[in-house]
Amino acid sequence: GNSVTQMEGPVTLSEEAFLTINCTYTATGYPSLFWYVQYPGEGLQLLLKATKADDKGSNKGFEATYRKETTSFHLEKGSVQVSDSAVYFCALNNYAGSARQLTFGSGTQLTVLP
Amino acid sequence: NAGVTQTPKFRVLKTGQSMTLLCAQDMNHEYMYWYRQDPGMGLRLIHYSVGEGTTAKGEVPDGYNVSRLKKQNFLLGLESAAPSQTSVYFCASIPQVPSYGYTFGSGTRLTVV
Numbered sequence: 001g002n003s004v005t006q007m008e009g010p011v012t013l014s015e016e017a018f019l020t021i022n023c024t025y026t027a028t029g030y031p032s033l034f035w036y037v038q039y040p041g042e043g044l045q046l047l048l049k050a051t052k053a054d055d056k057g058s059n060k061g062f063e064a065t066y067r068k069e070t071t072s073f074h075l076e077k078g079s080v081q082v083s084d085s086a087v088y089f090c091a092l093n094n095y096a097g098s099a100r101q102l103t104f105g106s107g108t109q110l111t112v113l114p
Numbered sequence: 115n116a117g118v119t120q121t122p123k124f125r126v127l128k129t130g131q132s133m134t135l136l137c138a139q140d141m142n143h144e145y146m147y148w149y150r151q152d153p154g155m156g157l158r159l160i161h162y163s164v165g166e167g168t169t170a171k172g173e174v175p176d177g178y179n180v181s182r183l184k185k186q187n188f189l190l191g192l193e194s195a196a197p198s199q200t201s202v203y204f205c206a207s208i209p210q211v212p213s214y215g216y217t218f219g220s221g222t223r224l225t226v227v
Contacts, residue, residue: 043219044204046216049215100208101147104156
């Protein structure tokens with residue numbers, strides 16, 4: 001079956017530091033990969049996505065590259081801001097079966113200090 | 115604003131009480147989902163629906179029931195609440211054509227005492 005393994009948190013960084021949150025996956029076929037972000041008290045929002053190998057998703061300064069050879073989709077940002085403090089979820093969907101549901105990692109709490 | 119609306123936002127139940135969580139979407143989406151979010155476990159699928167009048171079990175369906183009588187609404191019911199059902203519940207939806215971005219509601223925080 002499908003599974004997503006995320007780097008355990010929490011992660012605490014100073015403003016302008018470099019961020020990496022590791023994500024690896026197990027899936028049949030060729031899944032689409034996603035990063036979702038959850039700000040305090042809110043629902044999940046799509047941050048970026050990649051639908052095939054070697055695709056790079058990017059948004060708001062965040063990037064992640066779909067690496068099929070290492071089954072990874074690590075999230076990176078060159079310079080984090082206090083406003084990036086949130087929980088980040090890696091997820092996949094290979095649209096197998098009728099459900100088309102997302103499979104999520106356990107989430108990584110990021111706190112950015114001024 | 116278009117999107118997914120969940121009600122209520124917060125609720126405290128006593129063990130054994132029942133309640134219904136409502137999810138409403140105004141985007142004409144076919145697929146709707148109920149997830150629960152627990153610390154360190156990410157989001158787990160409870161039930162889902164692939165269209166009006168259909169429902170199916172997800173990963174953790176025990177203790178919950180659902181109904182999709184209208185396309186825009188997906189109801190999650192707890193017949194006899196248990197402390198293990200204390201969680202944050204999220205509803206999500208996508209359209210018929212494969213869409214890579216799920217739309218999530220803002221969540222319902224449920225505490226069962």
